[in-house]
Amino acid sequence: xxxxTKHLAAALAVSLCASPAFTAEQFKIDPEHTMVVxxxxxxxxSNVFGRFNEFAGTFTFDPENVENSAIxxxxxxASVDTNHTRRDNHLRSPDFLNSEEFPxxxxxxxxxxxxxxxTGKVMGDITILGTTQPITLDVTFNKIAPHPIPSYNGxxxxxxxxxxxxxxxxxxxxxxxGAVGDVLDLRxxxxxxxx
Numbered sequence: 616x617x618x619x620t621k622h623l624a625a626a627l628a629v630s631l632c633a634s635p636a637f638t639a640e641q642f643k644i645d646p647e648h649t650m651v652v653x654x655x656x657x658x659x660x661s662n663v664f665g666r667f668n669e670f671a672g673t674f675t676f677d678p679e680n681v682e683n684s685a686i687x688x689x690x691x692x693a694s695v696d697t698n699h700t701r702r703d704n705h706l707r708s709p710d711f712l713n714s715e716e717f718p719x720x721x722x723x724x725x726x727x728x729x730x731x732x733x734t735g736k737v738m739g740d741i742t743i744l745g746t747t748q749p750i751t752l753d754v755t756f757n758k759i760a761p762h763p764i765p766s767y768n769g770x771x772x773x774x775x776x777x778x779x780x781x782x783x784x785x786x787x788x789x790x791x792x793g794a795v796g797d798v799l800d801l802r803x804x805x806x807x808x809x810x
Contacts, residue, residue: 639677639684642773642807646671650804651690655783656796665706667720669694674807676759676773686724686737692717710790717744733757737777743786752777752803762808771809778802 651670654662669691677683692714695706707714724739737752757774761767779801784792 639675639679640771641673641675641810642771643673643810644671645772645806645808648804648806650802652802654800654802656798658794662800663697663702665695665697667691667694668696673810674805676807678759681727681729681735684724684727686722686727686739688722690720692720692743711788713744722750741781743781743783744788746786748781748785750779750781752779767808773807773809775805776803777805 649670650666652664652666654664657663667690670689672688674687675683675685692712693707695703695712695714697703697706706712709716712720719742721742722739724737726738728736728738730736733756735754735756737754739750739752740747741750742748754775754777757776759771759773761769762772781799781801782797783789783795783799784797
């Protein structure tokens, strides 16, 4: 499913600690070098790993004033991928993501807090199945620098890692309680290219 341009939003980042040479800029997520993944318990035996393959957006990164940073993100719910076709189709069904009725998962930041030289928290709202709940992302700033590959033409790239947890039942997703864990562990690896 192609995500409409009007719904493009951003991926994960937070203005933490960077060289003073870099000022507040807007970055577009690089889909080739970004991952949106999740882990969920299965009967206590193991954690099922999955990812979303379609997402897009931008983030504002302000290394001098972290409170000015902003993040938005849109994920195509139907792009869920656990490397198992039957399970993926079930995850798209009304039992879980109901991606036909609710095709988008969105995140919008409300505030950013610096917690260390290269760490911070991004507080915002995530919407799944039409229900919006608060969520906090723990973010690590990795690097900001001109890209070393010539085809990027010296574009400035910023990279971040982030983790978070959410309760699927908080969004009304209660199917298979006791078999599928309620808590999802989320991880985001993000590279953004300066626009």
